[in-house]
Amino acid sequence: MAEITASMVKELRETTNAGMMDCKKALAACDGDMQKAIDFLREKGLAQAAKKSGRVAAEGIASIAISEDNKKGVVVEVNSETDFVAKNEEFKDFVNSVAKIVVESNINDIEELKNAKYFDQAETVQEVLTAKIAKIGENMNLRRFETVELSSGAVFGYVHGAGKIAVIVGLESEAAASDLEELGKDIAMQVAAMNPKYITRDDVDQDYIAHEKEILIAQALNEGKPQNIVEKMVEGRLQKELKEICLVEQVFVKDSDLTVKQLIENISKKLGKSIKIANVKRFEVGEGLEKKSENFAEEVAKQINM
Secondary structure (H helix, E strand, C coil), X not given: CCXXXXXXHHHHHHHHCCCHHHHHHHHHHCCCCHHHHHHHHHHCCCCCCCCCCCCCCCEEXXXXXXXXCCCEEEEEEEEECCHHHHCCHHHHHHHHXXXXXXXXXXXXXXXXXXXXXXXXXXXXXXXXXXXXXHHHCCCEEEEEEEEEECCCCEEEEEEEHHHCEEEEEEEEECCCHHHHHHHHHHHHHHHHHHCCCECCHHHCCHHHHHHHHHHHHHHHHHCCCCHHHHHHHHHHHHHHHHHHHEHHHCECCCCXXXXXXXXXXXXXXXXXXXXXXXXXXXXXXXXXXXXXXCCHHHHHHHHHCC
């Protein structure tokens, strides 16, 4: 039997929003396997669908840069140890500069970015960052970046919460960038707020659907539903979930009478040009990283007598 630690309970709780004792029991029942414990809680109806970014933690900033012709966009994340440094103007300027360097170049990965010249200076991006680390007195890290580039259409972006979430969206269309701007920014805001996993149903991984069906079937049976109506129930619940995780099927946050698909169709009809969401990139600062929390594990341990 695997040892169930307080930090494991903490992680499962953050991922599922289930109670501490339920998380502890689930981990014990699944011999410490985190993914099985998530499924166990969901089957018992004790958890929401698992959040992919359950361990949002490290501080820092996510930023965007869009080329002048709107054909290319980049979203970057640079981490810091504390939120205090993330609010530092010098740090913010550096992150924005890094995004600009990427959008104006053909850089493909982080190592290439670190070794790139910092604009027209002799120093590389990493050397400039190292100097800032020495000056500010806190470790900082160039974590990641993603680009969206189109030959037809335009890229737009949105930054939320002073850099906590950053999104770029590529709209494929023959329409002018100026005509697509409001729609592009609205969709980027939608992505920031609702965090869809996919753009359309066609993008949904079939393994994901099969896994969700298994969970929903177990859920329905555990609720005591008769076998003969479980299948219909599961199909209904699956359709509801797909509407929540597919961007174009989500209710538009600025007008609940529309879905994102209907919004695009309305603008497309108005412009007389077809519009398609070609790509979406969304960064939330610290997703997938673990935050330092020296006292939380002790607090959890006390509450569940570990």
